[in-house]
Amino acid sequence: xxxxxxxxxxxxxxxxxxxxxxxxxxxxxxxxxxxxxxxxxxxxxxxxxxxxxxxxxxxxxxxxxxxxxxxxxxxxxxxxxxxxxxxxxxxxxxxxxxxxxxxxxxxxxxxxxxxxxxxxxxxxxxxxxxxxxxxxxxxxxxxxxxxxxxxxxxxxxxxxxxxxxxxxxxxxxxxxxxxxxxxxxxxxxxxxxxxxxxxxxxxxxxxxxxxxxxxxxxxxxxxxxxxxxxxxxxxxxxxxxxxxx
Amino acid sequence: xxxxxxxxxxxxxxxxxxxxxxxxxxxxxxxxxxxxxxxxxxxxxxxxxxxxxxxxxxxxxxxxxxxxxxxxxxxxxxxxxxxxxxxxxxxxxxxxxxxxxxxxxxxxxxxxxxxxxxxxxxxxxxxxxxxxxxxxxxxxxxxxxxxxxxxxxxxxxxxxxxxxxxxxxxxxxxxxxxxxxxxxxxxxxxxxxxxxxxxxxxxxxxxxxxxxxxxxxxxxxxxxxxxxxxxxxxxxxxxxxxxxx
Numbered sequence: 001x002x003x004x005x006x007x008x009x010x011x012x013x014x015x016x017x018x019x020x021x022x023x024x025x026x027x028x029x030x031x032x033x034x035x036x037x038x039x040x041x042x043x044x045x046x047x048x049x050x051x052x053x054x055x056x057x058x059x060x061x062x063x064x065x066x067x068x069x070x071x072x073x074x075x076x077x078x079x080x081x082x083x084x085x086x087x088x089x090x091x092x093x094x095x096x097x098x099x100x101x102x103x104x105x106x107x108x109x110x111x112x113x114x115x116x117x118x119x120x121x122x123x124x125x126x127x128x129x130x131x132x133x134x135x136x137x138x139x140x141x142x143x144x145x146x147x148x149x150x151x152x153x154x155x156x157x158x159x160x161x162x163x164x165x166x167x168x169x170x171x172x173x174x175x176x177x178x179x180x181x182x183x184x185x186x187x188x189x190x191x192x193x194x195x196x197x198x199x200x201x202x203x204x205x206x207x208x209x210x211x212x213x214x215x216x217x218x219x220x221x222x223x224x225x226x227x228x229x230x231x232x233x234x235x236x237x238x239x240x241x242x243x244x245x
Numbered sequence: 246x247x248x249x250x251x252x253x254x255x256x257x258x259x260x261x262x263x264x265x266x267x268x269x270x271x272x273x274x275x276x277x278x279x280x281x282x283x284x285x286x287x288x289x290x291x292x293x294x295x296x297x298x299x300x301x302x303x304x305x306x307x308x309x310x311x312x313x314x315x316x317x318x319x320x321x322x323x324x325x326x327x328x329x330x331x332x333x334x335x336x337x338x339x340x341x342x343x344x345x346x347x348x349x350x351x352x353x354x355x356x357x358x359x360x361x362x363x364x365x366x367x368x369x370x371x372x373x374x375x376x377x378x379x380x381x382x383x384x385x386x387x388x389x390x391x392x393x394x395x396x397x398x399x400x401x402x403x404x405x406x407x408x409x410x411x412x413x414x415x416x417x418x419x420x421x422x423x424x425x426x427x428x429x430x431x432x433x434x435x436x437x438x439x440x441x442x443x444x445x446x447x448x449x450x451x452x453x454x455x456x457x458x459x460x461x462x463x464x465x466x467x468x469x470x471x472x473x474x475x476x477x478x479x480x481x482x483x484x485x486x487x488x489x490x
Contacts, residue, residue: 086331
């Protein structure tokens with residue numbers, strides 16, 4: 001951004017948004033092979049990438065702000081976002097824009113709320129907004145250089161996801177309607193970051209009782225006729241809400 | 246508070262704290278019978294109770310603010326607090342103090358960060374601060390009238406705790422060093438809000454491998470010589486960090 005643009009956007013933010021508070025969105029998508037996260041690259045910001053983020057309008061509920069920000073910055077719409085943590089250490093955002101006056105919006109201390117979402121990779125077509133020069137899926141195990149603490153925000157979101165995978169079924173938002181057992185296993189491995197034993201995985205996932213075996217097979221793959229599954233929505237929902245005690 | 250005091254505290258907060266951001270602490274304690282939460286009653290605020298809460302100083306990390314606030318407002322010190330959710334709907338805090346000017350600190354919109362902790366009931370002696378007339382443990386199933394959305398913040402913290410009890414051992418911070426199996430079961434029942442089958446509970450908890458059976462018995466109770474247990478710290482920690490996939 002040009003100096004004039006930055007000063008104007010500072011003025012506009014002071015008028016319309018809650019100061020010192022920001023939102024950053026960690027959107028995970030699975031492309032059948034690896035887990036990816038949706039990132040932006042700002043214009044004129046060298047090689048540094050950022051999470052889709054922004055500010056909360058004075059008259060806007062926090063959750064609405066997260067959805068609006070994600071849509072504006074990446075094109076991703078109708079995404080179910082959840083706050084997963086807050087990042088409020090000192091000096092995580094201040095100390096940039098040092099050449100500007102101290103009352104510049106962007107120079108302030110910001111406490112950021114981390115939101116995250118799991119989405120079907122195919123359902124999002126990244127759109128580049130006015131202040132970015134790129135917007136795309138990047139694999140979580142090959143993250144580029146990122147601004148501020150954004151890399152550790154992603155790691156924290158991933159830790160949350162890994163914790164949830166211990167006791168909740170996942171996959172409903174990350175896989176296509178129909179999938180094979182190896183594809184589901186590959187998703188779990190991509191989230192956990194290590195290989196799983198095939199037999200153990202099969203037994204464990206069947207215990208959840210969330211899969212429907214379909215009466216058809218995938219054609220034309222390298223493997224011979226793999227069986228297709230889909231999620232049993234009711235049982236999946238039940239498993240999400242159930243207490244095992 | 247008197248009008249003059251309120252206006253002075255408003256001025257002080259604008260100078261020292263981050264506007265529009267607050268912290269509320271949900272501290273759970275177990276007294277061998279029921280799960281309690283630490284609450285305050287403000288002076289001159291009729292019958293309404295509040296969570297120990299406050300604001301983040303401009304030069305204070307968020308987590309440090311939570312610990313300081315809890316200590317100042319309730320006397321509870323050295324408590325391990327964790328952010329569990331954010332409450333940022335419109336009109337959750339604004340719309341009070343209507344008789345004051347619009348620039349009154351207390352009249353602003355606040356997004357609040359919910360922190361929670363599990364503590365040994367005995368380790369906290371509630372202390373009443375200058376702006377409160379009471380500070381005490383209240384049972385979660387008989388909560389008094391509370392201000393704003395504080396009751397639903399407690400319910401949300403309890404939901405988090407109930408979710409965690411599904412896959413993580415709990416009790417280490419909530420029980421005395423040595424305890425009986427019925428006491429541990431009572432804790433789980435108090436958190437979950439329903440009775441558990443004794444045999445199932447025993448088998449399930451033993452599967453965690455987190456208990457050490459002590460070579461002594463509780464004397465003088467109504468029941469005959471109940472066996473005492475303590476947590477095996479290493480295994481407890483291992484169970485906290487372990488992935489079951």
